[in-house]
Amino acid sequence: MAAKTIISRPIYGTLSPQPGKHHLFIADAEGALAIADMAAKAPSGFFEGAEIVFIPGPDGKYVAALEALKPAQFHTAPSFASLLPRLKQTLTNAHMGLRLYLAGTEGLIGQAMQVALEAGIDHTSMQTEHRGSLARRMQCVHCKGITENVTTQPATCSHCGLLLLVRDHYSRRLAAFQGVCINAEDRSEIPPMEEAFP
Amino acid sequence: MSTGTTKLDVVVSDVVPVNELVTRFHFRRRDGELLPTFSGGAHVVVEMRDGERTRLNPYSLMGSPLDTREYTISVRRDDVGRGGSLFMHNSVKPGLEMVISYPVNLFSLDLRAKKHLMLAGGIGITPFMAQTAQLAGEGGNFELHYTCRTASLGTYADVLRERYGRRVRLYHDDLEERIELDRLLSSQPLGTHLYVCGPAGMINWVRDRAAALGWPPETVHYEHFAAPQPGLPFDVTLAVSGKTIQVGEQQSLLEAIEAAGVDPPYLCRGGVCGQCETNVISCDGKFIHNDHWLSEEEHRSGRKIMPCVSRFEGNSLVLER
Amino acid sequence: MGITFRKETFRDDFTFRNSPEHIRRFPFPFHEDSYMYAVNIEPHVVGPKGSVLENLIDVDEHYVAEMQDRALVLAEDPLRCQSLPHMTLAGWDLLELLMEQQALGYPEHFTLERNGDRWRWINRPLGIDDTFTFGDTSTLPYGPMEYITRQSQGDFCILDQRDGNLWMDAGMVTTQADWSLDFDIGMNFFEWHAPVPLAHEKGIFVRALKFLINIQQGKPARRLNWTMTINPRLDTSPENYHKWGPDRTTVTPENVGDKVHLRVELQSFWRLPRSNGIVFPIRCYLIKMDELVTQPKWARRLHRVIRDLPEELATYKGLTRFRPTLVEWLSKLDDGSPTSSGFGPD
Numbered sequence: 092m093a094a095k096t097i098i099s100r101p102i103y104g105t106l107s108p109q110p111g112k113h114h115l116f117i118a119d120a121e122g123a124l125a126i127a128d129m130a131a132k133a134p135s136g137f138f139e140g141a142e143i144v145f146i147p148g149p150d151g152k153y154v155a156a157l158e159a160l161k162p163a164q165f166h167t168a169p170s171f172a173s174l175l176p177r178l179k180q181t182l183t184n185a186h187m188g189l190r191l192y193l194a195g196t197e198g199l200i201g202q203a204m205q206v207a208l209e210a211g212i213d214h215t216s217m218q219t220e221h222r223g224s225l226a227r228r229m230q231c232v233h234c235k236g237i238t239e240n241v242t243t244q245p246a247t248c249s250h251c252g253l254l255l256l257v258r259d260h261y262s263r264r265l266a267a268f269q270g271v272c273i274n275a276e277d278r279s280e281i282p283p284m285e286e287a288f289p
Numbered sequence: 290m291s292t293g294t295t296k297l298d299v300v301v302s303d304v305v306p307v308n309e310l311v312t313r314f315h316f317r318r319r320d321g322e323l324l325p326t327f328s329g330g331a332h333v334v335v336e337m338r339d340g341e342r343t344r345l346n347p348y349s350l351m352g353s354p355l356d357t358r359e360y361t362i363s364v365r366r367d368d369v370g371r372g373g374s375l376f377m378h379n380s381v382k383p384g385l386e387m388v389i390s391y392p393v394n395l396f397s398l399d400l401r402a403k404k405h406l407m408l409a410g411g412i413g414i415t416p417f418m419a420q421t422a423q424l425a426g427e428g429g430n431f432e433l434h435y436t437c438r439t440a441s442l443g444t445y446a447d448v449l450r451e452r453y454g455r456r457v458r459l460y461h462d463d464l465e466e467r468i469e470l471d472r473l474l475s476s477q478p479l480g481t482h483l484y485v486c487g488p489a490g491m492i493n494w495v496r497d498r499a500a501a502l503g504w505p506p507e508t509v510h511y512e513h514f515a516a517p518q519p520g521l522p523f524d525v526t527l528a529v530s531g532k533t534i535q536v537g538e539q540q541s542l543l544e545a546i547e548a549a550g551v552d553p554p555y556l557c558r559g560g561v562c563g564q565c566e567t568n569v570i571s572c573d574g575k576f577i578h579n580d581h582w583l584s585e586e587e588h589r590s591g592r593k594i595m596p597c598v599s600r601f602e603g604n605s606l607v608l609e610r
Numbered sequence: 611m612g613i614t615f616r617k618e619t620f621r622d623d624f625t626f627r628n629s630p631e632h633i634r635r636f637p638f639p640f641h642e643d644s645y646m647y648a649v650n651i652e653p654h655v656v657g658p659k660g661s662v663l664e665n666l667i668d669v670d671e672h673y674v675a676e677m678q679d680r681a682l683v684l685a686e687d688p689l690r691c692q693s694l695p696h697m698t699l700a701g702w703d704l705l706e707l708l709m710e711q712q713a714l715g716y717p718e719h720f721t722l723e724r725n726g727d728r729w730r731w732i733n734r735p736l737g738i739d740d741t742f743t744f745g746d747t748s749t750l751p752y753g754p755m756e757y758i759t760r761q762s763q764g765d766f767c768i769l770d771q772r773d774g775n776l777w778m779d780a781g782m783v784t785t786q787a788d789w790s791l792d793f794d795i796g797m798n799f800f801e802w803h804a805p806v807p808l809a810h811e812k813g814i815f816v817r818a819l820k821f822l823i824n825i826q827q828g829k830p831a832r833r834l835n836w837t838m839t840i841n842p843r844l845d846t847s848p849e850n851y852h853k854w855g856p857d858r859t860t861v862t863p864e865n866v867g868d869k870v871h872l873r874v875e876l877q878s879f880w881r882l883p884r885s886n887g888i889v890f891p892i893r894c895y896l897i898k899m900d901e902l903v904t905q906p907k908w909a910r911r912l913h914r915v916i917r918d919l920p921e922e923l924a925t926y927k928g929l930t931r932f933r934p935t936l937v938e939w940l941s942k943l944d945d946g947s948p949t950s951s952g953f954g955p956d
Binding site: 215 | 689773790792793794795796797800801802803804805848849850851852855856858859931
């Protein structure tokens with residue numbers, strides 16, 4: 092992670108059990124480990140009121156570890172897009188007292204938070220823990236297109252092709268970092284592209 | 290620069306007894322113009338000139354924010370209080386010229402809420418009178434649960450039932466009716482915001498249950514103006530202005546500072562807004578903190594005090610004023 | 611006597627100019643020969659006649675041209691004007707504020723007639739005469755915020771106040787100094803200021819927020835901010851940075867006076883009565899160097915400020931490329947003699 096950062100850059104914590112009637116977990120890949128670590132600190136019976144929605148990584152690991160927590164509901168999905176209808180339905184029918192726990196890659200946390208914000212959950216009340224890749228979702232400020240899984244600095248916009256500086260400035264509403272043309276003043280200046288967000 | 294409010298010159302246009310404890314006061318501008326628009330939950334500070342003494346008490350505006358020809362407040366008589374409510378009840382008559390502050394809102398609706406759930410106890414109903422009027426005008430989704438001692442002390446219960454029907458639920462202590470709080474809090478749709486105004490005990494009960502049932506603190510709003518409590522007299526040195534003053538038994542520290550001709554900024558005079566926060570230079574004794582502004586850590590540190598509601602007992606106190 | 615509105619452009623052929631009277635009323639932002647961030651907030655009260663503070667909402671000779679430029683920006687990119695769903699009430703608050711202030715300050719150009727919630731608004735410079743129902747969005751051609759800010763100079767951010775913070779939840783932003791409303795909407799006070807260097811470390815924003823959340827109705831406040839822009843371009847948005855950024859490479863010793871503009875923002879802060887929000891109008895004033903140096907005190911002072919500006923600030927304000935050329939040009943107008951204190955010309 093960048094040594095010097097700015098205030099709009101999200102800060103992720105460590106999942107901890109919250110008071111509440113229902114607990115909804117959304118995680119991808121190594122995010123499962125954050126849930127497992129939290130489970131060790133949770134009061135007994137905690138997962139009886141819990142639902143876990145999990146997007147396994149390509150290696151398919153951790154499914155068994157989460158099932159072993161015996162949540163009231165357990166669901167796996169191949170991608171965030173595929174779990175979106177289910178998530179929206181769950182939130183539409185939910186009551187106050189539902190607590191949300193997001194764990195895994197930044198892209199997953201950001202997109203799940205975006206849906207939850209629209210459902211009326213305040214971002215400060217969501218538990219988050221970052222695990223796994225540092226790859227970023229980036230919005231091109233010029234064409235507004237979102238580029239997924241950005242790992243380099245600068246990065247090329249997958250929509251308009253401009254070479255973008257990936258800033259730490261982050262929008263929860265868009266679930267994306269801001270990308271701004273790095274050589275707007277003189278297009279002949281082409282800085283080297285480095286692996287920055289592995 | 291200091292903040293603080295602009296003053297309004299008003300005349301008492303009507304005084305209406307509501308029940309055995311509560312009287313309503315109506316104010317209009319002396320120049321005949323409209324009063325400033327306000328938002329539901331706002332209060333004004335009323336200046337009471339009682340002989341040598343000036344009292345400044347905050348009261349919630351309870352009229353509709355859509356009607357700014359007059360402001361209305363309701364005052365519950367407190368026979369053992371410091372005398373502000375008794376002055377209002379006994380000495381304020383129609384035609385009296387008074388000064389009030391511009392409206393200030395420290396108990397604002399969160400307009401993002403998908404639903405507003407309001408819990409009132411006793412005279413704590415007043416800010417909800419304005420908030421429900423505002424929300425009803427915009428087609429907002431609200432539900433009000435109102436606890437009072439008896440039907441005859443259910444100030445404005447009849448008005449509210451008539452206006453909003455089943456959106457208002459009443460609970461009477463003498464009939465042993467009690468809000469089923471846990472069930473109520475567990476059945477609210479996601480995106481609901483909770484508002485509570487009433488006695489301290491009720492506010493604490495509701496906040497505790499809401500927290501235990503998983504309501505995030507951002508969704509729980511409460512208004513509790515601490516009235517300044519009487520206490521033992523004490524001496525204070527104001528280091529900046531070079532004065533030593535005594536705070537009387539029935540006087541707040543802020544009032545004593547003002548009586549000495551020093552004017553710290555203020556908005557609420559109830560330990561909420563933080564404006565009159567004052568640094569302690571030195572002290573020998575103990576603080577009696579009654580505010581909701583300073584953190585527990587700040588209370589323990591003995592380096593800050595909110596003079597509007599907090600007191601001191603001991604040998605010496607020096608403030609940066 | 612009314613204002614004579616100039617016909618001019620802020621793009622393409624850049625015909626924007628200040629008349630001599632407008633040069634003298636320019637809100638020069640430096641009260642001394644150096645600059646650093648400070649919580650420079652003061653009460654927004656009416657100032658001297660003939661200054662930009664003569665009215666609390668200022669309308670000047672650029673009004674009509676600025677409104678035409680705004681319409682062009684919005685036609686290209688409607689995302690410059692956005693309001694989150696809970697901000698409509700605040701939009702009505704803003705509409706009332708701007709109609710009242712403009713009608714009060716410039717009765718020859720604007721008239722507001724109120725009859726209960728039935729309002730008639732006449733805007734003579736733009737040829738508008740609309741009757742509508744206050745509070746009923748269906749009676750206006752746009753939402754209330756967009757309607758009135760298409761008729762008011764400056765950018766407008768509307769801030770929702772909750773949880774001890776301010777949230778930028780609505781705005782009309784077409785003349786911004788390189789920040790994106792579309793990206794920043796929904797952020798809190800600290801988040802949208804995150805990219806500003808140095809000021810966080812100095813605690814500036816913590817103190818400023820504390821002040822702003824206590825702004826009271828009827829007691830607005832203001833501060834000045836500044837940057838520099840090449841060509842009199844209002845729309846220096848990040849969205850179009852790849853289009854206007856190259857301008858910064860075009861400054862030469864010969865064209866400094868014409869190309870380089872001081873850009874001053876008069877920011878004011880007002881409590882909105884119905885919504886309990888705060889509106890933050892950001893009124894932008896431009897002046898080219900040739901115009902500015904007609905006031906010798908300003909020329910001397912600007913030279914010293916730009917020359918001594920900390921590197922981080924120069925970078926943040928985007929001055930790096932042309933600073934040496936500008937300082938060299940200004941140095942010829944600085945004989946080293948002292949400047950009088952205060953903002954105004956001598």
